[in-house]
Every structure is written in C-alpha cells, then in structure tokens.
Amino acid sequence: MPDLWLPGAEKLDIGDHAPTDGGPAKAIAHVTWDRSASKAKPIDLVPYANLKAYFSGGGRAVAPHVLWDPFTGRFAQFVPATSRSKSLVDLAGGTRTNRAGSVVLQVEALFFPWCRVDGKVYESLEDTPCEGWDGLHAWVKSWGVADAWPNGRPESCTRNEKTWETKSGWYPHKGVPENSHTDPMSWPAFPVTKPSTGSSGAKTYQPFPRASWFTVGRTSPIVGRMHDRLVAVGCNRYKSSANKNTIGSGDIASYEAFQRKLGYTGSAATWPPGKASWDALHVPKA
Numbered sequence: 001m002p003d004l005w006l007p008g009a010e011k012l013d014i015g016d017h018a019p020t021d022g023g024p025a026k027a028i029a030h031v032t033w034d035r036s037a038s039k040a041k042p043i044d045l046v047p048y049a050n051l052k053a054y055f056s057g058g059g060r061a062v063a064p065h066v067l068w069d070p071f072t073g074r075f076a077q078f079v080p081a082t083s084r085s086k087s088l089v090d091l092a093g094g095t096r097t098n099r100a101g102s103v104v105l106q107v108e109a110l111f112f113p114w115c116r117v118d119g120k121v122y123e124s125l126e127d128t129p130c131e132g133w134d135g136l137h138a139w140v141k142s143w144g145v146a147d148a149w150p151n152g153r154p155e156s157c158t159r160n161e162k163t164w165e166t167k168s169g170w171y172p173h174k175g176v177p178e179n180s181h182t183d184p185m186s187w188p189a190f191p192v193t194k195p196s197t198g199s200s201g202a203k204t205y206q207p208f209p210r211a212s213w214f215t216v217g218r219t220s221p222i223v224g225r226m227h228d229r230l231v232a233v234g235c236n237r238y239k240s241s242a243n244k245n246t247i248g249s250g251d252i253a254s255y256e257a258f259q260r261k262l263g264y265t266g267s268a269a270t271w272p273p274g275k276a277s278w279d280a281l282h283v284p285k286a
Contacts, residue, residue, distance in 0.1 A: 002142035004082060006066055008135065009075035012056040014063055017083040019099070024168035025144035026101040028176065029154060030064060030087055030108045031125060031184040037114035039123070045071075045115040051108075052076045062086055064106035066136070070125060071110070071117055073132030081105060081143055091178045095161060101168075103143045107136065113185060124186040126276040133188050144168065147190040148263075151175035154184050155268035188276040189262045206283040214272035219246045226283050230254040233281070235261060 005011055032051055037043035048069045055063040055078055063078040064087040079085050087106045088097040098104060111125045122128050141147065148169035151157045157175035164177050173181045206222055224245040230236065237253035252271045259269040259277050 002081065003139065004080040006075055006077050006136065006139045008132075009066065009077040010052075012052065012076050012078055013080075014056055014060045014078045016060065016063075016086075017079055020082065020084050020101055020104055021096055021099040023101045024166060025146070026104045026168065027140045027145045027170045028064075028088065028104065028106040028173060029170055029184050029187045030106065030173045030181075031111040032067075032108055033112040033183050035112055035115075037112060037116075039114055039121075042114045042116045042121040043112075045110065045112070045117050048072070048074055048110055051110055055108075064108040066105070066107045067110065068107055068132060068136060069110045070128040070130050070133065073135075075132060075136070088173070088176055089179045089181075095165060095177055097176055097178055100165065103145070105140050105143060105145065107140075109184060109187075111184070124274075125184055126186045126188055126274045128275075130188045130276065130279075134191050137191055140170075145170065149175075153263050153265060153268065154187050155264065156266045186268070186274075186276075189280040191280065204285045205279070206285050208273075208275040208278045211272045211274065214247060216247050216249075216252075219243075221245060221286060222283065223247050223251065225286075226281070227251065227254075229281050229283050230258055233258060233261070 034046050035043050051067055055067055063085055065077060065079055065085045067076045081103055084098040084104060085106045086098055087108065090097045109125055111128065113123055115122055146168040150163045150167035150169045151160055151171055152175060154172035154174060157172055159175055159177050161177040173179060173183045227244050235254045235257040237257055238250035242248055242250045255273055256269055256271055258281060262277055262280060
C-alpha cells in the first residue's frame with residue numbers, strides 16, 4: 001500500500017477523516033490565492049506558517065490533504081490519503097466532489113498571481129522554483145492517479161461531469177463540476193523520466209534561463225542543445241537550412257509542439273518557453 005502520509009511532509013492530522021466513494025483516482029490542483037495582486041501592484045506572499053496554522057485551525061473545514069510551498073519545498077498534510085478532504089464545493093445531489101474516486105488528493109500550492117517573494121514577482125505558479133514537485137507528483141502517482149488532465153490543463157479546461165466521474169488524472173479546481181473557482185491558472189508539467197546515468201555520475205541539466213532570454217536571433221550553444229532535445233523527443237519542426245545554435249522560427253515551432261505534447265493548449269502552449277516545460281525537456285549542460 002502506498003504511504004498514507006506524503007514522505008517528508010509535516011503531519012498535522014486534523015482528525016476529520018471520512019472515506020471516499022471509489023472510482024478513478026484523482027488529484028485536485030489548487031492555489032491558496034488569499035490575496036489579490038496585479039502586475040501593477042504586486043503583493044508579498046503570505047507566510048507559509050500562516051496558511052499551515054489556518055488549515056490546521058480555524059480553516060480546517062476547508063482543509064486540503066496537502067499544503068505545498070513551491071518556493072522552499074515544504075509540505076504539511078492534514079488528513080491521510082484515503083480520507084476525503086474538504087477544499088471543493090459539494091452541492092446537494094450530483095457528484096460528491098470531495099469523495100468521487102478511490103482517492104481524491106487535494107493539493108493547495110502556496111501562491112497567488114503577482115505575488116512577491118524576496119523582492120521577485122511571480123505571475124504564475126510555473127514561474128516559481130516548484131521545489132518538491134517531483135516528490136509530490138511521485139506520491140500522488142503512487143495512489144494510481146494518471147499523468148493526465150482529463151478536463152484540460154488549468155490554462156484551458158472544462159467542467160465536464162461525465163469525464164470527471166470516469167477518468168483518472170489531475171483536475172484543476174477550475175475543472176471540477178459544481179465549483180466556480182478559477183484557480184490554479186497554471187501547474188508544473190509532469191516530470192519526465194530522466195535518462196540513466198553513466199559511470200561519470202548524475203546527469204545535470206541546463207537551468208531555465210528566463211523567458212526574456214528566448215529572443216529570435218540569439219546565438220548560444222544552449223540553443224543547439226535545446227534543438228537536439230526537441231528532435232530527440234519527436235518535436236522536430238526544423239528546416240534543413242536552420243542554424244542549430246541560433247533561435248529561429250524552427251525553434252519556436254518545435255518548442256510549441258513540445259509544449260502541446262506535454263498537454264498545454266491555447267496561449268499556454270505558445271513561445272516563449274516556461275520553466276516547467278523547460279525542466280521537462282532536460283536540456284543537458286555542456
């Protein structure tokens with residue numbers, strides 16, 4: 001049996017346990033969004049300790065399974081995996097949103113759009129370091145939750161109730177029937193299995209160079225290594241005359257194809273790259 005409690009998480013059992021109804025295993029993606037900021041008026045992120053105290057105290061009636069701090073990789077868990085939690089609206093009649101699966105694992109990321117952390121402003125969750133995501137994802141997957149967004153990724157999703165009732169995977173809060181919330185707006189890509197390492201040790205990958213780095217005409221060996229990875233993962237949209245080390249139209253088309261392969265749609269799949277998809281591409285360091 002998988003771990004009832006996320007390994008490494010602080011266990012703050014609020015004691016309000018109840019069984020789920022059975023069916024396809026699900027995970028629900030939320031962000032805390034406890035403050036409203038804007039590009040013109042960013043606001044400091046609420047301290048992790050505040051949200052932890054809220055969900056284990058006065059806010060236990062709406063507590064998720066897990067609170068995740070994507071800036072530090074800290075976790076707190078409030079109920080075991082096999083219990084329902086209560087972060088979703090559940091109207092009388094219809095689907096029981098908090099229970100409709102063998103597990104319905106609800107994750108609240110400590111985040112709101114245009115939050116400020118250590119002087120830096122973050123527009124989307126994907127822009128954060130996403131510390132701890134690999135371990136969180138592995139734990140959720142161990143409970144049978146598919147690497148899929150059956151009602152669509154957070155950037156573009158529906159609230160199709162039939163899909164919800166019959167398909168395993170991740171559902172954004174925005175994609176859950178009976179709910180009117182619009183979060184989380186973005187979510188990191190599912191980790192891609194890393195290649196095995198040789199005798200030289202662990203492989204290292206090129207850190208995300210920020211979206212503003214990806215300008216047409218930029219020449220760098222990093223571009224060439226990105227080119228090779230996009231070809232390797234089956235997203236080759238290059239012309240034979242392309243300059244491998246210089247960003248051009250082929251890089252844009254190939255990278256957008258890769259983002260669609262990860263499940264991004266609409267504007268979320270368009271150039272320039274974001275940190276989550278870049279990390280999933282595994283561009284090697286020199």
